Amino acid sequence: MPTVEFEGNTFAIDEDGFIDSFENWNKDWVQYVKQQEGIDELSEEHWQVIDVLQDYYKKNGIAPMVRVLSKLTGYKLKHIYELFPSGPGKGACKMAGLPKPTGCV
Amino acid sequence: MATTEPKANDEPIVLDDAIIEGAEKLSEEDIAQVINDMIRTEGGARFKAYLNTCMSCGYCSGACHYYLSRDKEPRLAPAAKVKQTLGEFVRKKGRVSRETLMRSCEIAFTDCNLCRRCMMYCPFGIDVAFLMLFVRRVCHKLGVVPRYIQDTAHSHSATMNQMWVQEDEWIDTLQWQEDEARDEIPDLRIPLEKEGADVYYSVIGPEPKFRAQLIYQAAVLMHAAGIDWTMTEFPGWDNSDMCMYTGDIEMTARLKKVHFESALRLRSKRIVMGECGHAFRSVYDVGNRFLGWKMPPIEVVHAVAFYDELLAEGRLKIARKFERPVTFHDPCNIVRGQGLHEKARSVVRQSCETFIEMEPNREHNFCCCAGGGVINCGPPYKNKRVKSNRVKAEQLMAAREKGAEVVIAPCHNCHGGLEDIIHHYKIDIEIKFLIDILFECMEK
Numbered sequence: 001m002p003t004v005e006f007e008g009n010t011f012a013i014d015e016d017g018f019i020d021s022f023e024n025w026n027k028d029w030v031q032y033v034k035q036q037e038g039i040d041e042l043s044e045e046h047w048q049v050i051d052v053l054q055d056y057y058k059k060n061g062i063a064p065m066v067r068v069l070s071k072l073t074g075y076k077l078k079h080i081y082e083l084f085p086s087g088p089g090k091g092a093c094k095m096a097g098l099p100k101p102t103g104c105v
Numbered sequence: 106m107a108t109t110e111p112k113a114n115d116e117p118i119v120l121d122d123a124i125i126e127g128a129e130k131l132s133e134e135d136i137a138q139v140i141n142d143m144i145r146t147e148g149g150a151r152f153k154a155y156l157n158t159c160m161s162c163g164y165c166s167g168a169c170h171y172y173l174s175r176d177k178e179p180r181l182a183p184a185a186k187v188k189q190t191l192g193e194f195v196r197k198k199g200r201v202s203r204e205t206l207m208r209s210c211e212i213a214f215t216d217c218n219l220c221r222r223c224m225m226y227c228p229f230g231i232d233v234a235f236l237m238l239f240v241r242r243v244c245h246k247l248g249v250v251p252r253y254i255q256d257t258a259h260s261h262s263a264t265m266n267q268m269w270v271q272e273d274e275w276i277d278t279l280q281w282q283e284d285e286a287r288d289e290i291p292d293l294r295i296p297l298e299k300e301g302a303d304v305y306y307s308v309i310g311p312e313p314k315f316r317a318q319l320i321y322q323a324a325v326l327m328h329a330a331g332i333d334w335t336m337t338e339f340p341g342w343d344n345s346d347m348c349m350y351t352g353d354i355e356m357t358a359r360l361k362k363v364h365f366e367s368a369l370r371l372r373s374k375r376i377v378m379g380e381c382g383h384a385f386r387s388v389y390d391v392g393n394r395f396l397g398w399k400m401p402p403i404e405v406v407h408a409v410a411f412y413d414e415l416l417a418e419g420r421l422k423i424a425r426k427f428e429r430p431v432t433f434h435d436p437c438n439i440v441r442g443q444g445l446h447e448k449a450r451s452v453v454r455q456s457c458e459t460f461i462e463m464e465p466n467r468e469h470n471f472c473c474c475a476g477g478g479v480i481n482c483g484p485p486y487k488n489k490r491v492k493s494n495r496v497k498a499e500q501l502m503a504a505r506e507k508g509a510e511v512v513i514a515p516c517h518n519c520h521g522g523l524e525d526i527i528h529h530y531k532i533d534i535e536i537k538f539l540i541d542i543l544f545e546c547m548e549k
Contacts (some may be wrong), residue, residue: 014484062269067278075316077285089315100484101375102256102379103268104311104345104517 025097055064111476137199165223174495177483213240246351253483265340268310299335305373309345341367346387349479361392375404382438382516412478413448432458432509436516475522491529498530
């Protein structure tokens, strides 16, 4: 598995750029993905999405539907895509340290 | 920051832990039994005729994006992929090693998109997609399948959709999108379980899971065109089918049965499906046959043909054309699958100011390299996928140079595949669905 060095961390990543394991996630990873995704500024709102994704993943072992994400954060669908231009399944899951969702994504 | 790229050699290596785990449980006897049973039963005359007719003329090589993109690597020629897999199965009378099986699995699942371009150039019309699916079927029966796509197949069998969507979540998502759309169009509805509607609309799992805006847009389009339509609140709403690509034809038949039966139960006049290629193949060509029907038991219309019909009838009107220059990617399953290329162009020309063709195009178009379940095999094969489609990148770059700023691709897998190619080759072009364009340009 390829690795990336970032701020003194060594992260192992798969070919889609997702972290090898949720266990290895830390806050520096978020900064790394922010660069990769071309997001200018991380806001409280990004962090809220990350928290919800991680909480849901710990309980269910899968990424939530965007509907659930919207309900738990209070953001409309459009706003979630503004925060994460590559979408909840790619950008947001990647940042939160979840594996790449399976399916046609 | 340093990125360690995987070694840039193209040597075959099995990366997928699920393939290794599956193969470790097998003896040569197990493998031989399944292969020989399959050749005798499901292979039949078609299998024999294809294998015996190929005379290694090489026409298929030049048709394959894997072969062309990887500097004409001989083992990536379609005939060579057959030789390395089924050729070995036959030569060894089924008694192949676990290594050959794993290698065959990886070739059939990740070195071929089942796009059928080579079949078109073959002087005998040998269907390499059928042959690669035959290998996949052997792999499925032996429990040797890449992990990511098998997870999706599991989701299909547990939930009848590909993304583990629960029944209440599906309904909740539709009502949520109805609510959001009513901010824009106050009397909009997403009708559920309406009997006798003209249109039964079905989508694929990723739409409710992550891309719910596509359902929103479809609802606005149905409203604008005054369509009498419905969706179902029960399983059957997902028309997609990764089991078709893992070789699990029993599950494919179950999925298609639930899909057809939900439309028939509601006495809908026809099924209209969203912009997806493989789902169309599963409903229009493959799944109906597994169920014993030559043609689907109810008319099936792909979104592209539906939009064209609405524009021709004047039910859908373009308020102002999309200004930025566009190009169009022909998805294999609707173009080589049903010949929808002219209808697609008709929609594009009616809705966009400037249309630039990619070369080659229509039924000669190159696959996105995501199709046939290859993108569904997940991250272990992404680099191979983008490297193996340099020809698509070159097509896109040429269209970009002629001025195209947007590439329209009416298929989910094509979106995923093209997005990866655009990033990898750093092409400054944006991808859209056809409905993204119509939504922006139509009279609402």
